[in-house]
Amino acid sequence: AQSVAQPEDQVNVAEGNPLTVKCTYSVSGNPYLFWYVQYPNRGLQFLLKYITGDNLVKGSYGFEAEFNKSQTSFHLKKPSALVSDSALYFCAVRDLTTRGSTLGRLYFGRGTQLTVWP
Amino acid sequence: DADVTQTPRNRITKTGKRIMLECSQTKGHDRMYWYRQDPGLGLQLIYYSFDVKDINKGEISDGYSVSRQAQAKFSLSLESAIPNQTALYFCATSDLQRGAEQYFGPGTRLTVT
Numbered sequence: 001a002q003s004v005a006q007p008e009d010q011v012n013v014a015e016g017n018p019l020t021v022k023c024t025y026s027v028s029g030n031p032y033l034f035w036y037v038q039y040p041n042r043g044l045q046f047l048l049k050y051i052t053g054d055n056l057v058k059g060s061y062g063f064e065a066e067f068n069k070s071q072t073s074f075h076l077k078k079p080s081a082l083v084s085d086s087a088l089y090f091c092a093v094r095d096l097t098t099r100g101s102t103l104g105r106l107y108f109g110r111g112t113q114l115t116v117w118p
Numbered sequence: 119d120a121d122v123t124q125t126p127r128n129r130i131t132k133t134g135k136r137i138m139l140e141c142s143q144t145k146g147h148d149r150m151y152w153y154r155q156d157p158g159l160g161l162q163l164i165y166y167s168f169d170v171k172d173i174n175k176g177e178i179s180d181g182y183s184v185s186r187q188a189q190a191k192f193s194l195s196l197e198s199a200i201p202n203q204t205a206l207y208f209c210a211t212s213d214l215q216r217g218a219e220q221y222f223g224p225g226t227r228l229t230v231t
Contacts (some may be wrong), residue, residue, distance in 0.1 A: 032217050034219055036222075041224075041225075042224060042225075043208055043212075043222035043225050044161075044208070044220075044222040044225045045218040045222070046220070046221070049217065049219055051217040090160065090161070105163065105176075106220060107160040108160045109160055110158060110159060111158075111160050
């Protein structure tokens with residue numbers, strides 16, 4: 001079964017400091033991995049994804065994520081946090097080996113609330 | 119994302135009423151999804167459709183039904199609303215590529231009293 005875990009409900013960081021939002025996954029085969037961000041009263045916005053290739057993926061707004069197959073992790077990072085980065089962040093996984101009608105489904109984590117204080 | 123629109127944006131309804139949430143997209147995507155978001159639970163998949171003739175249940179389809187009227191339109195219905203269906207509902211779309219990300223609408227906040 002496919003699943004995603006975001007072990008921290010909340011992450012708090014000071015502006016200018018580096019931030020990390022953690023994500024681990026479980027799939028039966030090779031994963032596609034995604035990060036989304038949700039600002040208040042808005043839908044989810046795509047940040048970045050890992051499909052194949054370089055384990056370090058760069059995305060929107062200066063975010064990046066590192067795929068670690070041995071640790072089954074895909075942590076979201078940013079070198080210098082901004083107050084405007086405060087939002088709810090979701091990790092999601094798609095199992096490449098799944099066939100049939102479930103192909104294409106995303107499985108989401110429960111979300112991590114990031115707060116960046118001035 | 120303005121390419122995916124949802125109506126209404128907010129709705130308050132009473133227990134037992136039938137209600138329909140509508141989703142339209144201009145991205146030309148074949149795949150459409152309905153999710154429900156509850157605080158602390160993340161997103162749960164209600165239904166998804168890979169084309170007009172293909173409708174699939176997600177993990178929480180009980181109490182819901184859908185209609186894919188066209189490639190661009192995917193509606194979610196609550197046949198007889200109950201209070202625990204109070205939630206934020208999102209529509210999303212994606213194209214056929216296996217690595218494709220999903221694009222989300224702005225959401226509908228539904229309250230069932």
